[in-house]
Amino acid sequence: MSYDSETMAKIAEELYEVHVERVYGKTGVERLRSVIKTVKELYCHRSPQSFSEGLMVFATLDEKGEPLDPGGSTVLNGVGDVAQLMPGAIVQVVGDGRLRAWPPATAESEDLVSSAVVYVFFAARERSAQFEAIALPAGLRTVPNPNGYPSALAPPTFWNLEDALDYYAANLAARSTCERLREVWALDADDRRLVLRNCPEQVMRESLARHLRSSVRDAKLVRVNEEQNVSETEPIDIQIVWSLTTHIALVEIKWMGKCLNEGGDGLASYTHSDGRAREGVGQLANYIDLAYERSPKHEIVGYLVVFDARRRRVTRWEPGPISKEDAWHYARVEIDFRDSIPDRRDIQPPRRVFLEPRIAA
Amino acid sequence: MISPQATFDALELTGAVGDIGGGVTLSELQVLDYLACLLSVYAGADPQIWGFGFSVTDTGAPFARELAEAIDGLLVTGWLVRYERVYRLTPSGEIELGFQRGLAPNRWRLRYLSGSASAAVSMPLPALSDALAHEPGLRRALEYVRRRRLLDATSLELVSRQFAALTEGLGRNPADHEDLMVPAVVWLTYLARGHGSSGARAA
Numbered sequence: 001m002s003y004d005s006e007t008m009a010k011i012a013e014e015l016y017e018v019h020v021e022r023v024y025g026k027t028g029v030e031r032l033r034s035v036i037k038t039v040k041e042l043y044c045h046r047s048p049q050s051f052s053e054g055l056m057v058f059a060t061l062d063e064k065g066e067p068l069d070p071g072g073s074t075v076l077n078g079v080g081d082v083a084q085l086m087p088g089a090i091v092q093v094v095g096d097g098r099l100r101a102w103p104p105a106t107a108e109s110e111d112l113v114s115s116a117v118v119y120v121f122f123a124a125r126e127r128s129a130q131f132e133a134i135a136l137p138a139g140l141r142t143v144p145n146p147n148g149y150p151s152a153l154a155p156p157t158f159w160n161l162e163d164a165l166d167y168y169a170a171n172l173a174a175r176s177t178c179e180r181l182r183e184v185w186a187l188d189a190d191d192r193r194l195v196l197r198n199c200p201e202q203v204m205r206e207s208l209a210r211h212l213r214s215s216v217r218d219a220k221l222v223r224v225n226e227e228q229n230v231s232e233t234e235p236i237d238i239q240i241v242w243s244l245t246t247h248i249a250l251v252e253i254k255w256m257g258k259c260l261n262e263g264g265d266g267l268a269s270y271t272h273s274d275g276r277a278r279e280g281v282g283q284l285a286n287y288i289d290l291a292y293e294r295s296p297k298h299e300i301v302g303y304l305v306v307f308d309a310r311r312r313r314v315t316r317w318e319p320g321p322i323s324k325e326d327a328w329h330y331a332r333v334e335i336d337f338r339d340s341i342p343d344r345r346d347i348q349p350p351r352r353v354f355l356e357p358r359i360a361a
Numbered sequence: 362m363i364s365p366q367a368t369f370d371a372l373e374l375t376g377a378v379g380d381i382g383g384g385v386t387l388s389e390l391q392v393l394d395y396l397a398c399l400l401s402v403y404a405g406a407d408p409q410i411w412g413f414g415f416s417v418t419d420t421g422a423p424f425a426r427e428l429a430e431a432i433d434g435l436l437v438t439g440w441l442v443r444y445e446r447v448y449r450l451t452p453s454g455e456i457e458l459g460f461q462r463g464l465a466p467n468r469w470r471l472r473y474l475s476g477s478a479s480a481a482v483s484m485p486l487p488a489l490s491d492a493l494a495h496e497p498g499l500r501r502a503l504e505y506v507r508r509r510r511l512l513d514a515t516s517l518e519l520v521s522r523q524f525a526a527l528t529e530g531l532g533r534n535p536a537d538h539e540d541l542m543v544p545a546v547v548w549l550t551y552l553a554r555g556h557g558s559s560g561a562r563a564a
Contacts, residue, residue: 001529001530002526002529004522004523004526004530004551004556005526005527005529005530006530007526007530007551007556008526008527008529008530008531008547008548008551009529009530009531009532011530011547011550011551011554012530012531012543012547014550015543015546015547015550017483017542017543017546017547018531018543018546018547021538021540021542021543026539026540029479029540029542029543030540032542033479033482033542036482036483037380037381037482040381040482041380041381155485155488157382157485157486157487159446213487213488213491213553214485214487214488215485215487216487217382217386217389217446217486217487218386218388218389218446218487218490219487219490219491241420241421242420243388243391243418243420243422243490244387244388244418244420244422244424245420246419
């Protein structure tokens with residue numbers, strides 16, 4: 001087997017679609033499609049979190065299958081009637097756009113998997129604890145949700161980069177909900193998010209790029225800097241190009257706070273503070289100018305995103321007790337850009353993404 | 362003359378994907394149709410028989426002039442409607458789609474269009490578009506050769522190598538997948554993770 005074949009085989013093992021096909025064949029894939037479409041449409045009408053008692057959606061392999069007693073069910077004429085559903089529900093995709101719904105305690109997914117393709121959403125108070133899966137006879141196959149959206153099947157989509165960045169800051173980064181961004185923290189005994197790991201910028205870049213790739217419509221080729229150099233020596237972090245337009249966005253990422261040293265056994269000797277963010281403004285202006293030289297007919301806009309992980313009075317790794325006042329001190333302290341922000345229409349106001357500590361405010 | 366194949370593709374893809382995300386944009390339709398064409402290559406077809414070809418835009422997106430013209434024609438007939446940036450099928454468009462699905466020249470395309478649309482059900486449209494941007498032909502056209510025409514002999518050879526690996530990795534021939542959702546999603550995931558980039562660079 002070639003390297004590529006092995007890679008494809010490994011990917012196949014991870015994907016629930018492959019397991020559905022293996023277990024249920026072509027009919028199973030067709031039912032899976034109906035189930036996912038229905039779930040997506042349901043989540044257009046109600047957020048996943050509103051199903052606080054969980055949600056199960058299934059389609060039987062046999063179109064006329066009735067694995068649950070229709071007696072206790074309600075027929076919905078379409079997903080538009082979804083408001084009728086209680087905080088939890090079991091929903092059968094019947095066909096012709098109709099749905100049949102039961103209270104959540106009517107059945108378990110195990111009762112249905114022999115005759116149906118079943119999607120399950122498990123609600124939890126903490127978003128990181130909730131998950132969704134496709135139930136199979138051999139057990140549950142998790143629907144991967146690396147971006148940390150409320151549901152991987154209901155990712156937000158945006159037409160504007162500004163909206164996508166705002167969503168990222170508030171919903172994925174602030175509490176490190178994004179799976180990738182969670183890796184940015186040095187492990188602390190209480191997982192308090194006080195100190196960053198060494199070289200955190202790569203994790204931040206990947207986390208933001210993942211979100212933009214999944215959510216910005218008509219945006220093509222969101223590239224991270226390994227692949228895109230504005231000049232040989234100074235790579236821009238992320239470049240976004242919109243299809244069938246001449247719009248280009250350049251995103252420069254900076255971070256503030258303290259990180260571990262290379263050995264991971266102490267704090268690095270430096271701290272990134274306001275000056276680091278100011279440097280980012282100048283770099284971004286330079287990148288935009290270079291990009292204009294390369295693409296003079298394009299409309300280029302630059303964005304500076306600053307991940308703010310500043311904590312007051314954290315002076316060593318494993319800082320011991322720290323007050324909530326110190327942990328949260330910088331939540332309301334804006335970055336001092338002084339006069340570094342040029343009066344240019346092609347540079348958006350810098351965005352500060354405050355990474356919250358895990359200490360009750 | 363408006364391409365009948367492109368007209369059917371626009372109707373079918375808008376019908377299949379248009380109700381996800383409130384509609385589908387011109388560039389998303391272009392991506393989905395190019396993916397459908399590639400899936401036909403995966404299944405062993407010569408891309409010449411797709412009925413029209415694709416080129417690459419300055420921003421690295423696939424584009425078929427025939428598809429863009431067909432969409433304009435469908436707006437005139439009232440079978441598609443445009444809401445700001447997205448297109449949706451109208452009730453009369455649904456009837457027309459039902460009729461066109463039964464036409465012999467369209468029937469063989471359905472498998473590939475359906476595979477492409479299924480991938481869009483399984484993964485977000487922006488993520489699908491981004492993954493396909495790593496397809497060897499698009500990468501090569503954008504970064505190295507700046508050729509306008511896609512699916513030339515070298516690009517076909519590169520993508521065919523990936524499809525051979527896909528067949529081996531899945532342990533099943535394309536003909537064994539009556540529904541192409543699974544190979545489409547596995548291949549797009551492979552591309553999204555950057556595994557397919559080295560071949561385009563080498564060529």
